Amino acid sequence: MIGIVGAGAFGTALAVTLARAGHEVRLWGRDAAAMTAARTVRAVPRLPDVPLSDGIMPTGDAADLSDCGTILLSVPMQSLATTLPALGLRPAHAVAACKGVDLTTLEGPTRVIARFWPDATPAILSGPSFAADIARGLPTALSLGCADASVGGRLQAALSTPTLRLYRTTDVAGVELGGALKNVVAIACGAAIGAGLGESARAALMTRGMAEIMRLATALGARRETLMGLSGLGDLALTCASPASRNFALGHALGRGETPPDATTEGTATAEAALRLGATHGVELPVTAATVGLVAGRLGVEDAVRALLERDLTTE
Ligand SMILES: NC(=O)C1=CN([C@@H]2O[C@H](COP(=O)(O)OP(=O)(O)OC[C@H]3O[C@@H](n4cnc5c(N)ncnc54)[C@H](O)[C@@H]3O)[C@@H](O)[C@H]2O)C=CC1
Numbered sequence: 001m002i003g004i005v006g007a008g009a010f011g012t013a014l015a016v017t018l019a020r021a022g023h024e025v026r027l028w029g030r031d032a033a034a035m036t037a038a039r040t041v042r043a044v045p046r047l048p049d050v051p052l053s054d055g056i057m058p059t060g061d062a063a064d065l066s067d068c069g070t071i072l073l074s075v076p077m078q079s080l081a082t083t084l085p086a087l088g089l090r091p092a093h094a095v096a097a098c099k100g101v102d103l104t105t106l107e108g109p110t111r112v113i114a115r116f117w118p119d120a121t122p123a124i125l126s127g128p129s130f131a132a133d134i135a136r137g138l139p140t141a142l143s144l145g146c147a148d149a150s151v152g153g154r155l156q157a158a159l160s161t162p163t164l165r166l167y168r169t170t171d172v173a174g175v176e177l178g179g180a181l182k183n184v185v186a187i188a189c190g191a192a193i194g195a196g197l198g199e200s201a202r203a204a205l206m207t208r209g210m211a212e213i214m215r216l217a218t219a220l221g222a223r224r225e226t227l228m229g230l231s232g233l234g235d236l237a238l239t240c241a242s243p244a245s246r247n248f249a250l251g252h253a254l255g256r257g258e259t260p261p262d263a264t265t266e267g268t269a270t271a272e273a274a275l276r277l278g279a280t281h282g283v284e285l286p287v288t289a290a291t292v293g294l295v296a297g298r299l300g301v302e303d304a305v306r307a308l309l310e311r312d313l314t315t316e
């Protein structure tokens with residue numbers, strides 16, 4: 001039996017694909033009334049058009065997940081540290097399915113898990129995948145990072161489905177940081193497209209953004225080959241190119257001078273966290289710095305672009 005914490009778009013999509021593959025799934029959401037309603041309506045508000053099959057039990061009571069050996073965590077990153085201790089669970093394996101860096105502690109999701117659930121083996125699931133695509137059963141491939149190779153292998157086998165293919169690695173930092181940092185670049189790319197700066201500017205931002213991801217993530221212990229994989233280059237390609245990305249959409253609205261839609265956009269907090277990590281580790285992050293200025297309203301798109309173009313010429 002698999003437990004999923006977070007009945008938003010991603011947690012629900014994972015529940016649907018795992019149930020389709022034959023797993024019994026308990027899906028916990030913090031809004032108990034909505035979860036009770038979901039038992040009858042057989043859908044959750046974030047994915048209203050995706051039917052929940054009989055194998056999924058929606059619940060607002062975390063105790064219903066106490067028999068689940070494996071728990072997937074798909075709440076927004078900034079709420080992970082408050083969600084975990086409130087659940088009262090002690091799973092053997094905890095797989096983070098959220099993308100970001102905790103702004104208070106600058107920890108990635110597996111460190112947060114280790115702090116609150118020291119007996120659980122933490123893992124991270126990340127890569128290019130829109131919740132709607134997973135829920136529809138479209139082909140998707142993700143990275144599963146787990147420092148314990150044998151647990152990683154078991155989780156890979158358990159959580160892969162006929163349409164969701166997992167690749168495993170022991171490089172947890174690489175999977176975490178690739179998935180977190182690409183959201184910052186997606187905001188920057190959205191802003192460039194929204195402001196009408198063109199496809200060439202987007203390609204330049206993606207490439208120089210990837211250079212920043214490489215610099216910061218390797219300084220924090222990630223391996224380059226992981227960052228060139230699904231949770232890095234792969235997710236960067238998806239999110240920077242698709243208007244369906246909420247991070248891209250946020251940047252796009254800012255680029256057009258419009259009010260951004262109200263949505264989970266992990267890249268805003270991650271950009272701040274990345275700047276702090278960069279300052280500590282002596283890593284220059286010009287695209288991230290411009291994105292932070294843009295999101296905070298301190299820089300317009302033109303100022304941000306000027307700041308990037310006026311930097312000293314350098315080697316690639
Ligand atoms: N939606 C997508 O296509 C994908 C999302 N993700 C990641 O999954 C994570 C969750 O995102 P989504 O499901 O898309 O977001 P969402 O906005 O659809 O849902 C977030 C869920 O978390 C709950 N939540 C919010 N604050 C909370 C708190 N303080 N305590 C407990 N629950 C809280 C909300 O009620 C909601 O059910 C994010 O880290 C995101 O980057 C990863 C891959 C794809």
Ligand SMILES: O=C(CO)COP(=O)(O)O
Pocket residue numbers: 099127128129130183186235238239244245246247248264265266
């Ligand atoms: O991470 C995602 C796809 O892999 C989803 O991107 P957004 O959070 O920007 O919508």
